[in-house]
Amino acid sequence: MISINPFAVLAESVPSVLIQGFVIVMVSLVIIGTLVDIIHKKNIKYFFNNAKKAKLSATRELGASERISIIAKTVVYDIATTAELGAGKRRVAHVLGMWGTILFWAASVIMIFCYTSGDAATPTLWPIMWHIGAIMTCVGGYWFWLFLRVDVLAEAHPWYRIIKADLFVLALLACATFGLVWSYTQSLNLENRWDDKVFLTLYIVSNLILFGGVYWSKFAHMFYKPGAALQKNLAEADGSRDNLPPLADEPKQFGLGIKREQPKHY
Numbered sequence: 001m002i003s004i005n006p007f008a009v010l011a012e013s014v015p016s017v018l019i020q021g022f023v024i025v026m027v028s029l030v031i032i033g034t035l036v037d038i039i040h041k042k043n044i045k046y047f048f049n050n051a052k053k054a055k056l057s058a059t060r061e062l063g064a065s066e067r068i069s070i071i072a073k074t075v076v077y078d079i080a081t082t083a084e085l086g087a088g089k090r091r092v093a094h095v096l097g098m099w100g101t102i103l104f105w106a107a108s109v110i111m112i113f114c115y116t117s118g119d120a121a122t123p124t125l126w127p128i129m130w131h132i133g134a135i136m137t138c139v140g141g142y143w144f145w146l147f148l149r150v151d152v153l154a155e156a157h158p159w160y161r162i163i164k165a166d167l168f169v170l171a172l173l174a175c176a177t178f179g180l181v182w183s184y185t186q187s188l189n190l191e192n193r194w195d196d197k198v199f200l201t202l203y204i205v206s207n208l209i210l211f212g213g214v215y216w217s218k219f220a221h222m223f224y225k226p227g228a229a230l231q232k233n234l235a236e237a238d239g240s241r242d243n244l245p246p247l248a249d250e251p252k253q254f255g256l257g258i259k260r261e262q263p264k265h266y
């Protein structure tokens, strides 16, 4: 199963142009959902106004090479390793889920657009990446959703309590889980049995919810967060500090109370 391109098998019974069209519709849904979100929240407008205002309080001008080095560091460290989550489980779970999803999506696009039409055999690398990506998404995502979610970890709500904020993580998990089960049931060559068709339908529906729900879910954080990390690091380097006051030049004395319990009340 792990070395079989599930989309190539599907293309034996469904025209590949239909599968490719589905991907294009999903990408369009992400673009539309994000644009509507930007218009509704006015967050990009706020972001640029704030950056313009902060620029006025900059204490030094950044040269091109310094700017490039800050951007490179932000991409490699802050964005690729989700540095803002600090050290610990939360960051490991997120890195697993984020990179798993990137592998899963990249391999899907390559397998669908390059290896579902014509006779070209899929190099085993892509199906392996697709399956490993889905497994990583499940490990990071279920770990986060069952144990690390703030309302479960800090507010003692049961793990099965579902709220609107869970739309993104649950749709993402549904895609990865149903994708894996569909690939498995399809690889069993069940011929006219129903199993693989049911899981294919669930996989399609979860993709529609994930990509169609961008406006209502946390999906767009994957675009906003990198922008915010870049702005923060550039603002620190040019001294504008996003119009925040400078750090106090005093020892950090918070009293012994701060050591009584791990911070987990967000």
Ligand code: HEM
Pocket: 078, 079, 080, 082, 083, 084, 085, 090, 094, 097, 098, 099, 101, 102, 141, 144, 148, 165, 166, 168, 169, 172, 218, 221, 222, 225, 226, 229
């Ligand atoms: C393909 C890219 C990404 C995927 C699939 C992804 C996935 C997720 C998921 C499933 C959650 C949990 C959402 C929830 O609260 O219900 C999450 C939260 C979060 N993400 Fe991402 N993310 C991506 C990119 C990024 C990037 C680039 C950053 C930062 C640079 C980032 C920072 C965060 C933060 C800070 C949280 C809150 C985590 C927590 O509460 O423990 N994410 N992400």
